[in-house]
Amino acid sequence: MFRSKKFSLLMALVFAFTVIMPVGAAFAADYDRLGAATSVDDDGTFSLNDVKAVFSAGELSKDDVMILRLPSGFEFRNADGSVMDNGDWASDSVSGDVYAYGAYDDGNYIATLITSGDEGFSAGDLSVEVLDDNEIKVKVENTPSLTDDSTMFIGLNNIYVDDGFDGDIELVMDAPSGSGFDDGKVIVGRVSGGEVDIEVTDDNTFNDHDSVTFRLSEDRAGAFDVDSESVKIILPDGFEWQSVDNVKSIFGTEIFDQTDIDITSDREEMVIDVGAKSVDAASLEIEATIEVVDETDAELGDIIAKVKGESDISVKELVVGKYGEFGVEVSVEDPETVYAGKTGQEIADITIDESIEGSLVDGRTITLTLPNNAIWGALPDVVEDGVELDLTSFPGKDGQVVKYTITNDDESAAELTFEDMEVLLSPDAEEGDLVVEISGSAGIDEEVVVAEVVKPVTVEATVAPNIVIGRSAQDIAEVTITEADAGILNEDKDLILDLPKDIEWDDYDVEVVEGDLEIGDIDDDDNTLIIEIEDDSNDASTIKITGTVVAYRTVPEGAVNAKVKGDALDEVNDLDELESQYSASNNYGTGDYYLIDGANGDEEVIKYDEDGLFEDNTTIAKVQVATVGTPAPEDTMLTTSIQLGENGSYISDGRIMVQLRDAATALGVSEQNLFWDNATKTATFLKGERAVQITVGEAQVVMNGTPLPTDKGAEVKDGRTYVSLRAAGVAFGATADWDNTTKTATLTVK
Incomplete structure (x- = not known):
């Protein structure tokens, strides 16, 4: 007769696991504390955390035992203060699906649940025996009928805490070997001397007076010391408590009627007197007003109050507000993308928020300054929200700095937003953050990023070949010019690829290899290749340029760079674009200044002539297209x-x-x-x-x-x-x- 090898192996594994892991060990009771650990005092009777135990079906059987033990000196007590005996732990059916052993309503108990139908614990399935004042034994008298998980609750509502005990209170579960119960430990409370935590929930920045809200919370019942100065909050020099405006109880309401608590303020001191201990841990919220009484003593910045009193308090100092002559916050929207060489480009809106009313003083000024590679294109002439900012001048008359003057006769704090501001950027503006510096006599000193500067085109070249002087028809690198966005290259304008002096175009080919840009006539003028943009793109496009050059003997050795220029990209040196931007006429005189949009009629500050606004900076990008090596040899013998x-x-x-x-x-x-x-x-x-x-x-x-x-x-x-x-x-x-x-x-x- 043949036996199945699979069956033999299965039986061997069953036997092995039976030896290694006894049946009862597969089920481990799960003990959990209900809620955060309760803080209590010593030498008194208190309610501690309840414990939940979950048992799997078949885990408990007749004669299983568990010992529940509290720390030495603790006692399981009745509501009248007496120590519980065996009779106090007698079974009592509370409802159809709950059986309790002990004082379920107002004391300590063991409670079991029926999970479904008639299954689960029944009356008499458990017994409780007192072993000591702090120790009881729980025994299974009848195997419960369980086909699903069942729950047991251990209620600890009248526990005497020994005098002098300090720290965590552990309930220990001890079970002998083979018991369906499991060993375990649960922290059901902790003894604290009682501490009052103070935190500010709402503070303000001010230069005259304002309110503060703070909360005082006990970590256990009775943490507030019953004394004439339970808590005292003392303001620094120059500040006084003007009034206590509101007091409310957050939790633990028993002590907080008008007879149990008294809050008084006398100049820099606020005193909180508590007349009775709380039954449950309590929390109190106070709203009060702080006043600046002496500006010479009041220090700018955080207002730091000292915290004292007879109670044990979590902090010694507390920031209750911020004092400043000026309360102005500057914010900016997400930076915009702007392109080098372009006109009329909007930057992010800048908001100046008067967090303290009256911070923007009438007659003072705010200036906005651009970096050297940028000039203002358009600005709001008036910014107002109760407070009014009027564009009054352009210090330096170079278009980089604009000054606004404050008119403030409003009592409410203002929020002022500079919208629809435009800038013009030099063709050689470096990529990266465009930063506006905000300053002036109003006391603001901030820098904000309002835009990201990028090149309007990406210029790339293949590996630069070597060329020699004195020869013609020499190949240079293939060049590609790609728009950063659709429509970057302006129609009816020219894109220029400039070679160095004494290197001239010999032959060339120009084609659009990506996108829908249309090019027109292509011509050269010695070292300048001129590409007409006939129609701008709807999709960002790429132009490819290949060609050969003539290198004269006067060309120095080294890299040959081609410069990308032309009014198809360079709007800031294009008179047509500038005339549209600044409403200028065609009379570009040597000493003429032109008007920035938003400025007053007589505030002509932008100066340029027929060469444009950044006449010394006309190159958008450059790329190496060749390297001049050893010169062609002279006639030799x-x-x-x-x-x-x-x-x-x-x-x-x-x-x-x-x-x-x-x-x-x-x-x-x-x-x-x-x-x-x-x-x-x-x-x-x-x-x-x-x-x-x-x-x-x-x-x-x-x-x-x-x-x-x-x-x-x-x-x-x-x-x-x-x-x-x-x-x-x-x-x-x-x-x-x-x-x-x-x-x-x-x-x-x-």
């Missing part, structure tokens, strides 16, 4: 001397004959440019734009297909080909000389 007999040279018909390789070296022809055709017995020399051929037996040389007669060509001797040195040099413009004394031939090639 190559001179070679060959002595008769050297390397087999000899005289034939009055001409010195040399081997082909020696002739090529003397003529400056590299070895790879020397070819031999054995079928036709023809040698070919290649150099520059010349191809020269010499054939054995023919008294001529052929240059680029044209025969040139000579008196001696080439011949074969001892299996090697020799050529007349003079004949080979004829086609390359060389001259040959013979020194009969030294028997030496000299060939000079330019």
Whole structure:
């Protein structure tokens, strides 16, 4: 007979787990405290936290036992103060699904629940035996009928806390081995000497008077000391309590009727007298008014009150407000995106909030200052909300600083917002935050980010090739120009790609490779490539430019950068755009100033002429398109001397004959440019734009297909080909000389 291997393995695992983990251990009771740990005093009877225990079906069985133990010196007590005995823990059915052992209504108890139908704990399923004043034994008398989880509650409502005890109060659950109950510990309270916590829930910034709201809370009942000065709050010099405006109880209402508590203020001191101890931990909220009585003593900044009294108080100092001559807060909306070289660009709104009424003093000023690469384009002439700001001048007359003057005859705090402000940015403005500095005699000194500056186009190039001076038709890097947004390149305007002086465009190709931008005429003017924008884009577009250049000998070595310019991008130097921005006429005189929108009629502050607003800064971006390397060589002389007999040279018909390789070296022809055709017995020399051929037996040389007669060509001797040195040099413009004394031939090639 065969046994299943799977069945054998399963039985082995069941046996192993039975040995390792007894059946009862699979179920562990879960003990939890209900609520945050209660703070109590010592030497008294108090209500502690209840404990909840959850048991799984089948976890408890007959004769299971659990010991509940409080710290030594504690007592389970009845409502009348007597110590509980066995009779006090007798079973008592409270309702159809709850059975309680002990004083369920007003004392200590063990309560069990029926989970569903008739299942669960029943009367008499448990018994409670007193082992000591602080210790009881809970025993299962009958196995409960449980098919689902069931809950037990341990109520601790009349517990005597031993005199001198301090710290956490633990309820210990001890169960013998094999019991369905589990061991455990739960913190059901803690003994504290009693502390009063104080916190400010509402404070204000002011320069005259204002209110403060603070809350005083006991961490346990009776934490307020019953004394004529339970709590005392003392203001610093220069401040006094003007009045106590409102008092209300947050919780623990028993002590807070008018007979139990008295709050008085006398100049800088507020005294809180408590006439009775609270039954439950209590919390009190006080609203009071603070007044500045002496500005010479009152220090600017946080108003720090000292906290004293007979109660044990959580803090010694308390910030109850903030005092300042000026209470102004500056905020800004999310920064806008603005583009270098563009006009009329809105920045984020700036709000000046008068947190203290009267902080914006009548007649004082507020100035808004832009960085050097920006100029105001449009500004509100009046900003008002009870307080009025009037645009009065532009200090420096450079368009970067604007001044507003305050008119304030309103008693309420104002919120002033600068809206619809515009700026113009220099073409070379660096990318990053655009910061406005806010200052002036009103006492504000803030910097706010109102925009993010970005370039209107991204310019990229492939790897920059090397070029040399003195040559034409040299490739430069491929350049792409991509709009940062649709419509960046203005229609009917020109995009310019400028090369350095003495590098001129030779040939070029321009095409739109992405987007719907339309380009018109393309022309060059020496080093300037001009691309007409015929129609602006609805989708951000990319232009690709390829080309060759001429580099003159005056070009220095190093990087060759192409600059991106033109009124298609550079609006701030375009007179048409400036005329629209500043309502200027076409009479651009040398000393003329023009009006910023929003300024008064006589406040002409922007100065420019026919060269534009940022005439020294016209480049939007630049990119490297080439590198100038070693200059092309000047005409040089190559001179070679060959002595008769050297390397087999000899005289034939009055001409010195040399081997082909020696002739090529003397003529400056590299070895790879020397070819031999054995079928036709023809040698070919290649150099520059010349191809020269010499054939054995023919008294001529052929240059680029044209025969040139000579008196001696080439011949074969001892299996090697020799050529007349003079004949080979004829086609390359060389001259040959013979020194009969030294028997030496000299060939000079330019």
